[in-house]
Amino acid sequence: MKRILSEILSYYQYKLDNDLCTMEEITSVTKILEENMTISGTIGDFAEFYGKSKDAVNSVIKNKLIQKPKRNVVLYPFHAFSKIIPASWRRKH
DSSP: OHHHHHHHHHHHHHHHHTTOOOHHHHHHHHHHHHHHOOOEEOHHHHHHHHTOOHHHHHHHHHHHOOSOOSSTTOOEEHHHHHHHSOGGGSOOO
């Protein structure tokens, strides 16, 4: 399953990087991921992904995220966190 998922994501990234996706594909995949995919991360995971300090990530979570973490390891839902990050954190492609 991991290999199949990796291949699907790699192909879709290839299509995105090369402007080969239709607007229908982009809308469809975005909607599917936002509504159905549960992916979580720690403050450290988000800090590394966005290239920010753990303190900056923690500040955004404390000020804007309503949802509580999943368990004691403190996993936050990525889809919720990605909606509240500052625009300057977005990756430029």
